[in-house]
Amino acid sequence: xxxxxxxxxxxxxxxxxxxxxxxxxxxxxxxxxxxxxxxxxxxxxxxxxxxxxxxxxxxxxxxxxxxxxxxxxxxxxxxxxxxxxxxxxxxxxxxxxxxxxxxxxxxxxxxxxxxxxxxxxxxxxxxxxxxxxxxxxxxxxxxxxxxxxxxxxxxxxxxxxxxxxxxxxxxxxxxxxxxxxxxxxxxxxxxxxxxxxxxxxxxxxxxxxxxxxxxxxxxxxxxxxxxxxxxxxxxxxxxxxxxxxxxxxxxxxxxxxxxxxxxxxxxxxxxxxxxxxxxxxxxxxxxxxxxxxxxxxxxxxxxxxxxxxxxxxxxxxxxxxxxxxxxxxxxxxxxxxxxxxxxxxxxxxxxxxxxxxxxxxxxxxxxxxxxxxxxxxxxxxxxxxxxxxxxxxxxxxxxxxxxxxxxxxxxxxxxxxxxxxxxx
Numbered sequence: 188x189x190x191x192x193x194x195x196x197x198x199x200x201x202x203x204x205x206x207x208x209x210x211x212x213x214x215x216x217x218x219x220x221x222x223x224x225x226x227x228x229x230x231x232x233x234x235x236x237x238x239x240x241x242x243x244x245x246x247x248x249x250x251x252x253x254x255x256x257x258x259x260x261x262x263x264x265x266x267x268x269x270x271x272x273x274x275x276x277x278x279x280x281x282x283x284x285x286x287x288x289x290x291x292x293x294x295x296x297x298x299x300x301x302x303x304x305x306x307x308x309x310x311x312x313x314x315x316x317x318x319x320x321x322x323x324x325x326x327x328x329x330x331x332x333x334x335x336x337x338x339x340x341x342x343x344x345x346x347x348x349x350x351x352x353x354x355x356x357x358x359x360x361x362x363x364x365x366x367x368x369x370x371x372x373x374x375x376x377x378x379x380x381x382x383x384x385x386x387x388x389x390x391x392x393x394x395x396x397x398x399x400x401x402x403x404x405x406x407x408x409x410x411x412x413x414x415x416x417x418x419x420x421x422x423x424x425x426x427x428x429x430x431x432x433x434x435x436x437x438x439x440x441x442x443x444x445x446x447x448x449x450x451x452x453x454x455x456x457x458x459x460x461x462x463x464x465x466x467x468x469x470x471x472x473x474x475x476x477x478x479x480x481x482x483x484x485x486x487x488x489x490x491x492x493x494x495x496x497x498x499x500x501x502x503x504x505x506x507x508x509x510x511x512x513x514x515x516x517x518x519x520x521x522x523x524x525x526x527x528x529x530x531x532x533x534x535x536x537x538x539x540x541x542x543x544x545x546x547x548x549x550x551x552x553x554x555x556x557x558x559x560x561x562x563x564x565x566x567x568x569x570x571x572x573x574x575x576x577x578x579x580x581x582x583x584x585x586x587x588x589x590x591x592x593x594x595x596x597x598x599x600x601x602x603x604x605x606x607x608x609x610x611x
Contacts, residue, residue: 220327227328230266234323235332237264240339242275242316251308251346251439254284259302261319267295269325275302276317278344280309280435308346309435312442312483315340347442417547418444419458419572421560422466422485433561436588438482440611441559445478458547459485463540463568468547504528541571548575556583559611562591566600573604586611 241260249255257275265271274289286304293300308314318335383392383403391405420441423429448455454471457478466485472478507528510521556576560569569585576583584607585600597608 223325223327227269227323227325227330230269231323231330231332234264234266234269234271235321235334238262238273238319238321238334240319240334242341244342244344247342248345248347249308253346254305254307255281255344256305257288257303259288261290261298261300261302263293263298263300263321265293265295265298265323269295269323271298271324272322273300273302274320274322275304276320277306278308278314278316280431281306281314282309308344309432312438312479313343313345315343347446416448416555416557417456417458418448419460419556419558420482421558421569422459422461423561423563424461429561429563430590433563433588433590436611437559437561440586441482442479444557444559445482446475449473449475449478457481460540460568461485462565463538463571465540465543468543540568544571544575548579548581556581558583558585558605560585560587562587562596566596566603569600570603573600577604582606584609 239262243258245256246253257277259275261273261275263271263273271293272290273293277283277288283304283306286302288302288304290300290302316339318333318339321332321334323330323332383397383405393404393406396404418441420437422434422437445455445457449472454473455469455475455478456471457467457469458465459467459481467481469478469481507525510525510528556572558569558572573583573585575581583605585605586609587596589610592608592610600608
């Protein structure tokens with residue numbers, strides 16, 4: 188960089204002072220830099236063509252939050268006069284907790300470097316590496332080459348969501364202080380047994396069955412849910428400032444609930460919304476793959492309809508009737524409110540979201556409503572869901588992350604028709 192500025196300064200000097208020697212020096216220096224740049228790009232292209240990778244990860248299948256041990260072997264040919272540094276790029280939401288995912292500076296020559304490190308899979312679903320970065324440098328230039336093809340992103344890791352957690356209910360909004368411990372939601376019986384996966388709760392291990400077969404088995408419990416539950420997942424708009432961990436937390440809880448519901452005889456009835464926008468509705472879906480695809484497809488949706496403090500026509504009519512029955516109707520405020528409600532109620536039409544909710548709840552098989560939301564932004568659409576559930580006598584519960592579960596919000600949601608508001 189210093190040589191470049193020196194050549195530029197000499198060129199300016201030659202321009203303003205008509206100095207032929209300064210012009211000669213600047214041209215020679217610029218030609219030298221151009222020659223070095225062409226040679227650098229040629230060597231970088233050769234190094235990129237010779238790069239190869241072999242990556243091993245253990246285990247391939249694990250619980251969300253488990254640790255994956257990675258060994259990535261890179262074969263790098265560093266051209267003469269250069270130095271190189273290779274970096275393995277872990278998947279999104281998988282921070283490195285031990286070891287190093289980057290190599291030290293490599294001198295010219297052929298190298299076979301093995302990067303050993305451990306990472307924590309905080310995301311769920313099928314995740315793959317982002318790829319590899321190769322940094323090449325010489326005394327004059329440096330360049331980072333990104334490798335993002337499929338051969339540099341293998342293998343795929345399947346991280347199953349952690350079990351759902353909630354705070355035990357007590358007399359207060361958050362529950363009694365001596366019952367604040369988070370506990371796994373278990374049903375009334377054991378549904379099945381399966382092999383132990385890294386990250387499973389040790390309390391779910393069946394030690395008798397494990398001792399009999401010589402390997403660890405865990406118990407899968409039947410969930411506490413209605414006979415025909417409807418699962419509603421409320422995802423925040425892509426424009427809403429919502430931390431990524433809140434989205435992942437809600438999606439993880441939704442995947443866990445959908446996995447349990449899809450194995451039941453009636454399947455999983457899933458409704459994905461973003462505010463007052465119905466994104467997808469899968470009634471009695473038994474294919475867990477379709478459910479997962481729908482959830483990840485709308486991970487960060489774009490909201491087209493906003494629903495702020497909407498008023499239901501039936502609620503508006505009830506308010507009008509209450510105002511008309513008050514004794515102080517002779518006041519100017521009472522007369523004005525009654526006039527407004529009388530004129531606007533006949534023209535009020537339900538929102539498309541209200542019509543969609545009415546159609547979904549008109550299905551006689553739905554006997555329980557479970558809503559999962561990040562709790563960010565306006566909650567008018569959540570109040571609409573709770574109102575429909577209360578009218579039809581459907582038991583409604585709502586779960587939201589602990590970071591947004593303030594006492595005021597939880598109390599407000601309970602008043603919107605949800606019999607249970609819990610932390611997921």
